[in-house]
Amino acid sequence: MLMIGCHLSASKGFCAMAKDAEYTGSNVFQFFTRNPRGGAAKELDMEDIGKFLDIARERGISHLLAHAPYTINPCAAKPQVLEFARNTMADDLRRMDNIPGNMYNFHPGSHVGQGIEKGIELIVETLDMAMYPSLQTTVLLETMAGKGSEVGSRFQELREIIDRAALGDKIGVCLDTCHVYDAGYDVVGDLDGVLTEFDKVIGLNRLKAIHINDSKNPFMSHKDRHEVIGGGSLGLDAFKRIINHPALRALPFYLETPNDLDGYKKEIAMLRDLYED
Numbered sequence: 401m402l403m404i405g406c407h408l409s410a411s412k413g414f415c416a417m418a419k420d421a422e423y424t425g426s427n428v429f430q431f432f433t434r435n436p437r438g439g440a441a442k443e444l445d446m447e448d449i450g451k452f453l454d455i456a457r458e459r460g461i462s463h464l465l466a467h468a469p470y471t472i473n474p475c476a477a478k479p480q481v482l483e484f485a486r487n488t489m490a491d492d493l494r495r496m497d498n499i500p501g502n503m504y505n506f507h508p509g510s511h512v513g514q515g516i517e518k519g520i521e522l523i524v525e526t527l528d529m530a531m532y533p534s535l536q537t538t539v540l541l542e543t544m545a546g547k548g549s550e551v552g553s554r555f556q557e558l559r560e561i562i563d564r565a566a567l568g569d570k571i572g573v574c575l576d577t578c579h580v581y582d583a584g585y586d587v588v589g590d591l592d593g594v595l596t597e598f599d600k601v602i603g604l605n606r607l608k609a610i611h612i613n614d615s616k617n618p619f620m621s622h623k624d625r626h627e628v629i630g631g632g633s634l635g636l637d638a639f640k641r642i643i644n645h646p647a648l649r650a651l652p653f654y655l656e657t658p659n660d661l662d663g664y665k666k667e668i669a670m671l672r673d674l675y676e677d
């Protein structure tokens with residue numbers, strides 16, 4: 401069965417997300433680890449999580465993807481900004497490790513003029529500070545669109561981060577279809593070629609999740625503006641090939657498209673229809 405779901409609001413806790421997952425037809429889902437616009441994170445409510453895990457088991461919900469706030473910059477130039485990112489990630493990983501089987505996705509960050517090399521060095525330091533040997537959670541680097549000075553829009557950059565991190569065996573990759581297309585990987589015209597390249601540079605064994613989004617902008621635009629599935633430059637046929645591709649079809653897919661819950665529900669039903677059992 402296709403593992404697909406959407407981004408859900410975590411503000412009312414995990415049991416509330418289970419309800420939203422059921423409403424939308426999600427058997428996997430993503431949520432923010434904290435309010436992306438800042439503020440301290442709440443400690444996890446372990447009673448809520450305990451109940452959630454029972455519901456999840458019953459309903460076949462799995463592969464929770466915790467998304468770090470997109471406002472942190474793990475390779476910032478300003479010391480206070482960098483420290484904030486490091487403290488946030490360390491605190492997120494400590495809290496999220498209470499949820500079995502969960503994954504933690506983050507944007508590698510923007511080097512803000514320091515150069516890609518320096519950016520990679522700082523990201524590796526950030527990971528080394530936030531991760532610890534007993535960590536159960538798989539940490540995912542997200543493929544980026546290459547907007548501004550973003551690090552991680554080339555597969556090689558992600559490979560270097562994984563290679564240089566002390567606990568690289570706990571690190572995987574989340575491929576965002578909008579981002580890679582904006583970055584210049586042609587998942588519409590040459591999906592096989594892109595995946596072959598991914599395998600050669602990073603290794604498909606590292607690919608753990610897909611952010612499934614259409615793009616408002618053309619190929620190689622380096623923009624990062626998500627569109628509803630089939631409404632953008634990738635188009636519905638491309639998504640049909642993506643969800644059914646032998647190298648991808650068993651992975652969890654997460655929608656981050658501009659939708660409310662009803663919109664997500666329709667999108668998920670449509671993609672389930674296109675999945676070849």
Ligand code: FE
Pocket residue numbers: 467470506507542
């Ligand atoms: Fe993201």
Ligand code: FE
Pocket residue numbers: 542576611656
């Ligand atoms: Fe994404």
Ligand code: ZN
Pocket residue numbers: 576578579624625626
């Ligand atoms: Zn994006």
